[in-house]
Amino acid sequence: xxxxxxxxxxxxxxxxxxxxxxxxxxxxxxxxxxxxxxxxxxxxxxxxxxxxxxxxxxxxxxxxxxxxxxxxxxxxxxxxxxxxxxxxxxxxxxxxxxxxxxxxxxxxxxxxxxxxxxxxxxxxxxxxxxxxxxxxxxxxxxxxxxxxxxxxxxxxxxxxxxxxxxxxxxxxxxxxxxxxxxxxxxxxxxxxxxxxxxxxxxxxxxxxxxxxxxxxxxxxxxxxxxxxxxxxxxxxxxxxxxxxxxxxxxxxxxxxxxxxxxxxxxxxxxxxxxxxxxxxxxxxxxxxxxxxxxxxxxxxxxxxxxxxxxxxxxxxxxxxxxxxxxxxxxxxxxxxxxxxxxxxxxxxxxxxxxxxxxxxxxxxxxxxxxxxxxxxxxxxxxxxxxxxxxxxxxxxxxxxxxxxxxxxxxxxxxxxxxxxxxxxxxxxxxxxxxxxxxxxxxxxxxxxxxxxxxxxxxxxxxxxxxxxxxxxxxxxxxxxxxxxxxxxxxxxxxxxxxxxxxxxxxxxxxxxxxxxxxxxxxxxxxxxxxxxxxxxxxxxxxxxxxxxxxxxxxxxxxxxxxxxxxxxxxxxxxxxxxxxxxxxxxxxxxxxxxxxxxxxxxxxxxxxxxxxxxxxxxxxxxxxxxxxxxxxxxx
Amino acid sequence: xxxxxxxxxxxxxxxxxxxxxxxxxxxxxxxxxxxxxxxxxxxxxxxxxxxxxxxxxxxxxxxxxxxxxxxxxxxxxxxxxxxxxxxxxxxxxxxxxxxxxxxxxxxxxxxxxxxxxxxxxxxxxxxxxxxxxxxxxxxxxxxxxxxxxxxxxxxxxxxxxxxxxxxxxxxxxxxxxxxxxxxxxxxxxxxxxxxxxxxxxxxxxxxxxxxxxxxxxxxxxxxxxxxxxxxxxxxxxxxxxxxxxxxx
Numbered sequence: 001x002x003x004x005x006x007x008x009x010x011x012x013x014x015x016x017x018x019x020x021x022x023x024x025x026x027x028x029x030x031x032x033x034x035x036x037x038x039x040x041x042x043x044x045x046x047x048x049x050x051x052x053x054x055x056x057x058x059x060x061x062x063x064x065x066x067x068x069x070x071x072x073x074x075x076x077x078x079x080x081x082x083x084x085x086x087x088x089x090x091x092x093x094x095x096x097x098x099x100x101x102x103x104x105x106x107x108x109x110x111x112x113x114x115x116x117x118x119x120x121x122x123x124x125x126x127x128x129x130x131x132x133x134x135x136x137x138x139x140x141x142x143x144x145x146x147x148x149x150x151x152x153x154x155x156x157x158x159x160x161x162x163x164x165x166x167x168x169x170x171x172x173x174x175x176x177x178x179x180x181x182x183x184x185x186x187x188x189x190x191x192x193x194x195x196x197x198x199x200x201x202x203x204x205x206x207x208x209x210x211x212x213x214x215x216x217x218x219x220x221x222x223x224x225x226x227x228x229x230x231x232x233x234x235x236x237x238x239x240x241x242x243x244x245x246x247x248x249x250x251x252x253x254x255x256x257x258x259x260x261x262x263x264x265x266x267x268x269x270x271x272x273x274x275x276x277x278x279x280x281x282x283x284x285x286x287x288x289x290x291x292x293x294x295x296x297x298x299x300x301x302x303x304x305x306x307x308x309x310x311x312x313x314x315x316x317x318x319x320x321x322x323x324x325x326x327x328x329x330x331x332x333x334x335x336x337x338x339x340x341x342x343x344x345x346x347x348x349x350x351x352x353x354x355x356x357x358x359x360x361x362x363x364x365x366x367x368x369x370x371x372x373x374x375x376x377x378x379x380x381x382x383x384x385x386x387x388x389x390x391x392x393x394x395x396x397x398x399x400x401x402x403x404x405x406x407x408x409x410x411x412x413x414x415x416x417x418x419x420x421x422x423x424x425x426x427x428x429x430x431x432x433x434x435x436x437x438x439x440x441x442x443x444x445x446x447x448x449x450x451x452x453x454x455x456x457x458x459x460x461x462x463x464x465x466x467x468x469x470x471x472x473x474x475x476x477x478x479x480x481x482x483x484x485x486x487x488x489x490x491x492x493x494x495x496x497x498x499x500x501x502x503x504x505x506x507x508x509x510x511x512x513x514x515x516x517x518x519x520x521x522x523x524x525x526x527x528x529x530x531x532x533x534x535x536x537x538x539x540x541x542x543x544x545x546x547x548x549x550x551x552x553x554x555x556x557x558x559x560x561x562x563x564x565x566x567x568x569x570x571x572x573x574x575x576x577x578x579x580x581x582x583x584x585x586x587x588x589x590x591x592x593x594x595x596x597x598x599x600x601x602x603x604x605x606x607x608x609x610x611x612x613x614x615x616x617x618x619x620x621x622x623x624x625x626x627x628x629x630x631x632x633x634x635x
Numbered sequence: 636x637x638x639x640x641x642x643x644x645x646x647x648x649x650x651x652x653x654x655x656x657x658x659x660x661x662x663x664x665x666x667x668x669x670x671x672x673x674x675x676x677x678x679x680x681x682x683x684x685x686x687x688x689x690x691x692x693x694x695x696x697x698x699x700x701x702x703x704x705x706x707x708x709x710x711x712x713x714x715x716x717x718x719x720x721x722x723x724x725x726x727x728x729x730x731x732x733x734x735x736x737x738x739x740x741x742x743x744x745x746x747x748x749x750x751x752x753x754x755x756x757x758x759x760x761x762x763x764x765x766x767x768x769x770x771x772x773x774x775x776x777x778x779x780x781x782x783x784x785x786x787x788x789x790x791x792x793x794x795x796x797x798x799x800x801x802x803x804x805x806x807x808x809x810x811x812x813x814x815x816x817x818x819x820x821x822x823x824x825x826x827x828x829x830x831x832x833x834x835x836x837x838x839x840x841x842x843x844x845x846x847x848x849x850x851x852x853x854x855x856x857x858x859x860x861x862x863x864x865x866x867x868x869x870x871x872x873x874x875x876x877x878x879x880x881x882x883x
Contacts, residue, residue: 045769049768049769063698064690064700065699065752065753065756065796066756067698067796069698070698073693073695073697073698120772123772123774124767124769126772126825127767127772127773128765129764129765129792129819129820131786131823133785134779134780134785134786136781139779140776156792157789162697162795163789166792170759170763171767171768173756173760174764174766176756176760177760177761185753208751237692237693238692238693238694239692272663274670276669276694277694378696378720381722382720384722447769448769451769494681498673498677540683542683542684543686547688547745549688550676550686
C-alpha cells in the first residue's frame with residue numbers, strides 16, 4: 001500500500017507529477033479500452049476526457065440515461081479558489097480549510113491538488129455552457145458556505161449539480177456520437193474481473209433483459225458514487241448503491257475510512273414509516289436562516305408563539321465565530337444533541353427550526369425569494385408549510401460518504417488497473433467534507449486527474465498480454481453472479497428486500513450513526529450477523545430473472561449488509577473522535593470531539609479476508625508538513 | 636385513506652398491455668405518490684406476485700427518471716411537479732386513480748410503467764453540447780455574460796429530460812425538449828459558434844427518432860415540471876431557419 005505522493009514542495013507536487021507522467025502515443029490510444037462504471041460527474045467527465053484523448057471507452061450506468069446520476073441532485077454549489085471577491089482566498093487557504101474541515105485525516109498532497117485544480121474547473125464548466133449565477137456586470141457571482149470565511153462557492157440557483165452534470169453528460173454524448181464511447185445504460189456492474197492481479201473487466205447485468213454480459217478492458221474505473229443509502233433513509237437517490245465498490249473490495253481492493261459518513265444538517269425530518277427518502281434542503285439556506293429550538297424541553301407551543309428570549313440559537317451560542325455556518329458534522333451533531341435532550345420540534349419531535357424571519361425583516365421577502373424560491377417551493381410541496389411565514393422543520397440525514405475505496409495519489413486502488421474516482425474513493429475529504437467540495441472533487445478527479453494518471457498506467461499495459469472474454473476468470477466471475485441471482489430468486493422466504501434495507505438502515509443509524517460507542521458497535525456487529533442469516537433464508541423476490549427491480553434491490557442489500565459490518569469494525573477500531581466520527585467515549589466536558597493524533601493519525605484501510613472472517617486493518621500514516629495539527633475549533 | 640387504482644400492466648415491449656385493478660388501504664396523506672406505489676408493491680410481494688415496474692431515482696424532482704400519466708395528466712394534477720414530488724394529500728379517500736406510462740412512438744414501453752427514453756440521449760448526442768474538450772477553456776471571467784442572459788439560459792437549461800412534454804403532446808412532439816437545449820446553448824456566447832449546426836442536426840435527429848411535429852397547442856408548457864417556456868420552441872424555429880437560410 002504505497003500512496004505514491006511525489007517528492008518536492010507541496011505546491012509543486014502535481015506539476016512535477018504531470019511533467020513526468022508517462023504518455024501513450026495517439027496511434028496507440030485507440031488500441032486501448034477503458035471501462036468506466038458510473039456516469040455522474042466523476043464518471044462522465046473521466047469518460048469524456050479520455051475519449052477526447054482517443055481511448056475507447058465503455059461507459060455504464062444503472063439509470064435509463066447518464067443524465068440521471070445523483071450528482072444531479074447537488075444543490076448548493078461548487079468551490080473554487082478564484083478569489084474573485086478579493087476577500088483573501090488562495091489555493092493555500094482553500095487547501096487549509098479543506099484539511100481542517102476534514103479534521104486532519106486526509107492527505108495533504110491530495111487536498112492541495114484539489115484546491116489547485118479548482119479554479120480551472122470553473123473555466124471549463126463555463127466553456128461547456130454551465131449557466132452559473134452572474135453579477136449585473138456579467139462576472140461570476142459567489143456565495144459563502146459552511147466551514148469557511150471567504151466566498152468561494154459558485155452556483156447555478158439551487159441546481160448546481162444538475163447544471164454541472166449536464167455539461168459532463170453532453171460532453172459524454174458528444175463522444176458517443178463520435179464513436180469513442182459505447183454507452184451501456186440500465187446496466188449494473190456485478191463483478192470485477194481480475195486477471196494476473198490486474199483489473200481487466202467486469203460482469204454487468206443488462207437490467208432490461210436480465211442477461212449477464214462480459215466486458216473486457218485494459219483498465220477499469222469505478223465512479224459509482226457513495227453508499228449513504230445504506231442507512232435507507234438518506235438524501236440519496238433510491239438506486240444509489242455500494243455494489244460496484246463492494247464487489248471490487250471482495251476482489252482485493254481495500255476500503256478506507258469506511259464509517260465516515262456525513263449527516264447533512266438541513267434535510268427534511270422523517271414523517272412516517274413508509275417514507276423512502278429524506279429530501280435535502282441546500283446548506284446555502286444557512287447563510288440567511290437561523291437555527292433554533294425552544295429553551296424549554298417538550299415545549300408544545302407553535303414556533304411563532306415562542307418569544308425571542310425563550311429560543312435557543314444553539315449554534316450561535318456554542319460557535320459564535322461561525323454561528324449558523326458551522327461545518328456539517330458539528331451542526332448535525334449539535335442538532336442531535338438538542339433533539340435527544342428533548343428540545344426537538346415538529347410532530348415526531350425529531351426536528352429543529354430553520355428560521356428566515358430575521359432575514360426577511362432585514363432584506364425583504366423579495367431578496368430571500370430571489371435566492372431560495374425553488375427551495376421554499378419544494379419545501380411547501382413536500383410539507384404543505386409556507387416557510388416565509390413559519391420556520392422550516394429540518395433534521396440531520398445520512399448524506400455523503402467520506403470513506404470509500406482506498407486509492408493512491410494516482411487514484412488507483414490496491415488492485416493495479418482499478419481506479420476509483422469521486423465519492424467512490426476515500427481520498428480528499430478526511431473525516432468530514434466541506435459543503436460544495438463534493439461536486440468539485442468529482443469533477444477534478446474526472447476532468448483533470450484521471451486523464452493524467454490512467455494513461456500513466458496504460459503506458460505500461462501496451463505490451464501486456466491481451467485477454468478476451470473467453471478467459472476462465474470471466475467464466476468464474478459470471479458464475480458467481482449467476483449463483484447469487486439464482487439464490488435470491490429461490491429463497492422463497494416471506495420478507496421483501498426493502499424490509500431488510502430498512503432494518504439495516506435503522507440499526508446503523510442507531511448504533512453507527514451520528515455518534516457511536518463501543519458497546520453499541522459491538523452489539524451492532526452481532527445483530528448484523530443475525531440479519532445476514534435472516535436475509536439468506538427469509539428473503540422473498542417475486543418475478544423472474546428478466547427485468548426485475550426487486551432482484552436488483554436484493555443484490556444491493558446483500559452488499560449493504562456486509563458493508564455495514566465493516567463500517568462497525570472501522571468505527572470500533574478508531575478510538576478517537578474526528579470529524580463525522582464521534583465516539584462518545586472521546587469528548588470534552590462541553591461535548592466537543594477529542595481527536596487523538598498520537599495514536600490515530602493514519603488512514604484505516606481494510607482488507608476483505610473472506611466470509612465470516614474479520615477484516616484486516618492496514619495503516620497509511622498521515623504526514624503533515626505544510627500545516628500544524630490543531631484542535632479543530634469553530635468557536 | 637383507501638384508493639382504487641387502475642394500473643397499466645405490460646410484460647414487455649412486444650406484449651399487449653391492459654389496465655389492471657388494485658385496491659390499496661392505509662395510505663397516508665403525507666406519503667408521496669411513489670411511496671404509495673411502494674406500499675402497493677410490498678402488498679404484491681406478500682401475495683407472491685410480480686411487482687409493478689416503474690422508473691424513479693432521486694425522488695426529489697431533479698433527476699427526471701420518474702414520470703407516469705396520472706388520471707390522464709403527465710406527473711398528475713399539480714403544476715410544475717414531478718411524479719415523485721406529488722403527495723397523496725392531492726387525493727382523497729375513495730378516489731379511483733388511473734396510472735399509465737408516458738406514451739409515444741419514440742418511447743416504447745419496457746415493462747408496466749417503465750419506458751425507454753434513449754431517443755432523448757440520441758438527440759443530445761447529435762448536437763446538444765458545446766464542443767469544448769477538457770483543457771481548452773479560457774479564464775471564466777474573460778467573457779462577461781449579462782445577468783439576464785445567464786438567467787434566461789438557465790430557465791431553458793433547467794429541463795430534466797423526463798418526457799412529460801412528449802407524453803402530453805397530441806403529436807408526441809419533442810419540440811419543447813429540443814427547443815430548451817437549443818435555447819440554453821444559443822443564448823450563451825460560448826454556444827453561438829456551433830448554433831447553426833446544432834439546430835440543423837438536433838431537429839433532424841428529432842424527426843429521425845419518430846417524434847411528431849409541433850402544432851402549438853402548448854400542452855407541453857402546462858405539464859412541464861420545470862415550467863420551460865414554449866418560447867424556446869420559437870427560438871428553436873428561429874435558430875433552425877437562420878441556419879437553413881444561411882447554410883453554406
